[in-house]
Each structure stands twice: as structure tokens, then as C-alpha cells.
Amino acid sequence: MNLALGVMLWTVAAALALIASRRSRVLLHDGARNGATEFLFLLPRLTIGVIGSGFLAEMLPQHLMAQWLGPGSGPVGLVLASIAGAFTPGGPVVGFAIGATALKGGAGAPQVIAYSTAWALFAFGRLFIYEVPFMPARVVWLRVAVSLPLPFLAAGAALLIGRP
Amino acid sequence: MAARRFSLFVRSTTIIAVLVVAAGTAVLARHGSARFLAVLGGDVALFVGILPNVLAGCLIGAFVTQLLPRDAVARWVGAESGLLGIVVATMAGALLPGGPVTVYPIAAAFLAVGADAGAAIAFVISWTLLGYSRALIWELPFFGPDFVAWRVLLACPLPILAGLLARFAMRAFPARTQERA
Numbered sequence: 001m002n003l004a005l006g007v008m009l010w011t012v013a014a015a016l017a018l019i020a021s022r023r024s025r026v027l028l029h030d031g032a033r034n035g036a037t038e039f040l041f042l043l044p045r046l047t048i049g050v051i052g053s054g055f056l057a058e059m060l061p062q063h064l065m066a067q068w069l070g071p072g073s074g075p076v077g078l079v080l081a082s083i084a085g086a087f088t089p090g091g092p093v094v095g096f097a098i099g100a101t102a103l104k105g106g107a108g109a110p111q112v113i114a115y116s117t118a119w120a121l122f123a124f125g126r127l128f129i130y131e132v133p134f135m136p137a138r139v140v141w142l143r144v145a146v147s148l149p150l151p152f153l154a155a156g157a158a159l160l161i162g163r164p
Numbered sequence: 165m166a167a168r169r170f171s172l173f174v175r176s177t178t179i180i181a182v183l184v185v186a187a188g189t190a191v192l193a194r195h196g197s198a199r200f201l202a203v204l205g206g207d208v209a210l211f212v213g214i215l216p217n218v219l220a221g222c223l224i225g226a227f228v229t230q231l232l233p234r235d236a237v238a239r240w241v242g243a244e245s246g247l248l249g250i251v252v253a254t255m256a257g258a259l260l261p262g263g264p265v266t267v268y269p270i271a272a273a274f275l276a277v278g279a280d281a282g283a284a285i286a287f288v289i290s291w292t293l294l295g296y297s298r299a300l301i302w303e304l305p306f307f308g309p310d311f312v313a314w315r316v317l318l319a320c321p322l323p324i325l326a327g328l329l330a331r332f333a334m335r336a337f338p339a340r341t342q343e344r345a
Contacts, residue, residue, distance in 0.1 A: 009220035009221060010220045012224055016223070016224060016228065016231060017227060019227075019231060023231075027231075031223070031226045031227040034229070035222040035226035036219075036222070036223075038222040038226060038269065039219050039222040039223075042218065042222070045177045047211065048177060048180055048181050048184055050210060051184075051204070052183070052184025052187065052207070054203040054204070054206055054207040055184060055188040055191050055203055055207075056183060056184065056187045058199075058203055059191065099306065100306035103311070116303075116315065117293065117319065120293050121289065121292060126264055128180065130264035131264070134268035134269055134271070135271060135275070135288075136275065139281045139284060142330050143288060143289070143326075146285060146326045146329040146330045147289060147326055150289075150293075154315075154318045157318045158314070163314050164310055164311045164313075164314035
């Protein structure tokens with residue numbers, strides 16, 4: 001899957017480079033240089049973040065999380081699930097693995113939806129490694145503020161319709 | 165701007181580095197060196213595997229910034245684009261391939277060429293909640309199709325809602341928005 005994604009990304013990058021080169025040589029050169037500079041800028045942070053995420057996941061109290069996210073945990077469970085999502089370190093493997101483990105360990109589907117929605121929206125690792133350096137700070141914090149109700153809306157809708 | 169970005173970079177990298185060293189030490193102390201090396205080896209393999217994708221993401225972001233026609237972006241997803249602009253941004257976020265290294269530079273590029281914060285926010289949230297590549301690659305193997313389909317369906321209105329909320333917030337506090345923008 002990683003390979004397929006890589007092929008797709010490089011195809012898009014090559015197509016964009018081709019379009020740039022048709023417009024002018026300078027455009028192609030500048031684009032390639034800006035992209036490479038960005039890459040070098042990110043490299044130390046990515047090295048620490050990706051290589052370290054496994055250690056962070058290893059230290060998580062996974063059995064406790066499954067217990068807190070149970071179907072009978074109600075609104076408190078939803079709040080806890082959202083907070084746990086925000087504090088889950090590491091990449092998508094960690095977040096989805098914990099969500100799936102919790103679901104198998106008896107957590108309620110709305111709680112797991114709150115967890116994975118909050119993780120997608122607020123995971124501190126992604127927020128500080130990627131979003132803050134790339135985006136204007138004010139837009140990031142506005143984004144976080146307007147995202148606050150979303151895990152509860154998604155979980156509430158799941159509770160209402162009784163699915164999944 | 166560059167200096168400010170650099171200091172933010174150093175600060176947040178330091179926080180992550182301290183956390184990682186603490187967790188690594190704890191794993192070594194609790195589970196021994198064999199487990200420590202296994203975790204380290206898995207992460208190094210993952211890191212080497214994603215590096216080419218990261219470089220491609222950076223190049224895509226750089227070229228998109230150069231090639232996007234500013235007036236078209238402003239027309240499609242600018243502050244006056246209304247609900248349609250937010251819907252367009254949401255669809256773009258759901259369809260865009262790649263990870264955070266692609267999405268945030270492109271969102272920043274949108275902002276730089278005239279998209280409003282509401283559209284950029286809808287774009288980022290849509291990518292995190294609806295992005296098809298993430299759902300297909302990561303979520304499906306863990307949760308199965310039924311759970312993922314319902315999770316995505318329930319999330320569909322959320323980026324649009326957040327984008328509208330962001331626009332409302334910016335109109336409610338216009339002075340601060342202009343001062344920092």
C-alpha cells in the first residue's frame with residue numbers, strides 16, 4: 001500500500017513538474033528547490049517523530065483505555081475518549097490500532113467514533129510536528145477551536161441512529 | 165516570519181524529542197533491550213519507507229503553490245465564495261492523496277493565494293476525517309468496511325460545519341483577524 005501511494009504521489013509530482021517546466025525553466029528549478037528545502041527542513045523532526053512513535057505507543061495503558069471507553073460509559077466516556085484521542089501519540093497505525101483494540105475489548109462504537117474523530121482532529125503529535133510549522137498559527141488555533149464540538153457531534157449522531 | 169517559524173520548529177521538536185527519549189528509556193527499563201531493539205527496528209523501517217513519499221509531498225506542495233492560479237482560488241474558495249467554496253474545499257480535502265506532509269503545505273498555499281481561513285479549515289478537517297487514502301490504507305484493515313462506512317458517513321457534514329463556524333468566528337472578531345493576517 002505504501003508503494004502504491006508512493007507511485008501515485010510521484011506521478012502527481014512529476015505531472016506538476018512537467019506543467020511547471022512547460023511554463024518556464026525558472027519555475028521548474030524554483031519549485032524543485034523549494035520542495036527540497038522543505039524536505040530538509042522537515043527531516044530532523046520526522047526522524048525523531050516517526051522513530052520515536054513506537055516507544056510512545058509501547059508505554060500506553062491499552063487495557064485501561066478499553067475499560068474507560070465501554071458502551072455504558074455515557075457522556076463521560078465520550079469526553080474521555082476524545083481526550084484520549086487527542087493525547088494518542090504516533091502515526092495512523094497507533095491511533096487505529098488502539099481504536100480497534102478498544103472496540104474488540106468491549107468499547108462502545110460511539111465512544112470509538114469519538115476517539116478516532118478526536119484523534120484525527122487533535123492528535124498532538126501531528127498538530128505540533130506538521131500543522132503548526134506549516135500553517136499560520138492563528139488559522140491552526142481557529143481550526144482547533146471550531147473542531148472542539150465535532151467528536152461529540154459524530155458520536156451523538158451514532159448514538160441517535162444506533163449505528164454502526 | 166522565517167525566524168518565527170524556526171523558533172516554533174525548535175520548540176516543538178524539543179518537546180517531542182524529550183517525550184521520545186523518556187518513552188525509549190522506559191521501554192528499555194521495563195521490557196529489556198530485545199524489545200527496545202525490536203521497536204526501534206520497526207520504526208526505522210517505517211521511517212525509511214515513508215521518506216520517498218515525504219519528498220514527493222514536499223515537491224507537490226511547492227509546485228502547487230507556484231502553479232495554482234491565484235484569481236481562480238480566490239473565486240472558488242475565497243472569503244466571498246459562500247457555502248459552495250466550503251463544499252469545494254471539503255471535496256478537495258477528501259480526494260487529495262498523501263499524508264500530512266502534502267496536506268498542510270497545500271492548505272498553506274491555498275491561504276497564500278487567496279483562500280479564506282474557513283475554506284482552508286474545511287479542507288484540512290475534510291482530509292483528516294474523510295480522506296480516502298487514509299481510510300483505505302489504515303482504517304479499513306483495522307475496523308472493517310461496515311464501521312468505516314458509518315464513521316465516514318457521520319463525519320461528512322463536519323468539515324462544512326467547521327468551515328462555516330470558522331467564517332462566523334472571523335466575522336465576529338474581524339479586527340484581530342486583519343491585524344494578524
